[in-house]
Amino acid sequence: MAHIVEVSDAVDPRVDDFRDLSRADRRPDRPGGRGLVIAEGVVVVERLLASPYPVRALFGVRRRVDELLAATMDLDVPAYVTDADVMARVVGFHLNRGVLAVADRAPVIAPAELIGRSRRLAVLEGIGDHENLGALFRNAAALGVDGVLLGAGCSDPLYRRSVRVSMGHVLRVPFAHLDSWPEDLKLLRDNGFRVAALTPRADARALRDAALDRGSVAVLLGSEGPGLTDEAIAAADLAVRIPMVGGVDSLNVATAGAITFHAMSGA
Structure with missing residues (x-):
């Protein structure tokens, strides 16, 4: 004690x-x-x-x-x-x-190790706001996401504010860093994952029609302002959008993540 x-x-x-x-x-x-x-x-x-x-x-x-x-x-x-x-x-x-x-920090997990033991993953690009990052981890923990992969431009999820906003769940949801972006998304495809990029683009598939609860799925979520880069979307298997009423073009990334994680769970 x-x-x-x-x-x-x-x-x-x-x-x-x-x-x-x-x-x-x-x-x-x-x-x-x-x-x-x-x-x-x-x-x-x-x-x-x-x-x-x-x-x-x-x-x-x-x-x-x-x-x-x-x-x-x-x-x-x-x-x-x-x-x-x-x-x-x-x-x-x-x-x-x-x-x-x-x-002290725990040993870093290799991306291949995390991917190999997961079925549902969140992949983040450019999430620089520590509160949004913490909220995403809390949502991932609550909705059964197995882990988080951090791509280019993401803040440190173990920053004090992120830990606090996540209510400590960043300490239980495993994460790994992708060093080559977006080239390392190939690791997901090589392990049988379907990669879905979340974007408000009008030509993207509606979330309810994307069948994200089937098989191994990784969802890409982009930065709070511009969203995912064109390169990240091009590297995905499909683009997915959350339908919204007219006059609203986007959601906070943590909110969009929660809606998508729920769809992935099939609940």
């Missing part, structure tokens, strides 16, 4: 993993930083504790840390306990959720 360590001084070096999270150039979860995974709040911390990410420490007010102790039964890590004022001085802002946890 995690062992309680009282912290009364905001400059205590033992909580440096949690320090100055509001400063973009020092946040440890940013690319170029220490590469830590940061979970906020009891629910998300519980999911981090149950994930393959090696937990380093917890930090929070006593009440919130106490709620999590049972979930740390198999861990030998420190749980730093302090008051809300000291925690705010360490973190750089007042944290309403009252508890944080940090972990």
Whole structure:
């Protein structure tokens, strides 16, 4: 079980993993930083504790840390306990959720490994908004998508805001990076996947007619503004659209993803 360590001084070096999270150039979860995974709040911390990410420490007010102790039964890590004022001085802002946890990253999964053990996949291109990325992972977890492949231009799904918005589900939905885009989409086809590109183009097939619940299917979702590139759409087996009423040309990418993931499930 995690062992309680009282912290009364905001400059205590033992909580440096949690320090100055509001400063973009020092946040440890940013690319170029220490590469830590940061979970906020009891629910998300519980999911981090149950994930393959090696937990380093917890930090929070006593009440919130106490709620999590049972979930740390198999861990030998420190749980730093302090008051809300000291925690705010360490973190750089007042944290309403009252508890944080940090972990090292798990080993990277190879795309071929993820594809080989999956039947339904989401493939993302240019998803740069961390909140949209987190919401997509939450939707994928809720609607039975087996994993996520990250193509060109995607943000880091383990960025603190993405982890928070996903409610920790980014920690349980496996993901892999496609280094050659869109050439690596061939890996999907080689493994028997049908690749569907989601686009509002009028000549695309309506979602209800695309039979995405049959066989192994990967759905491509594009950036929040321009959507998928022409190259990505051309590399897919078919283009699919979500029919909408006149005057509305698109949906938020996480919303469009949820609708499409539901169609893939066949429910």
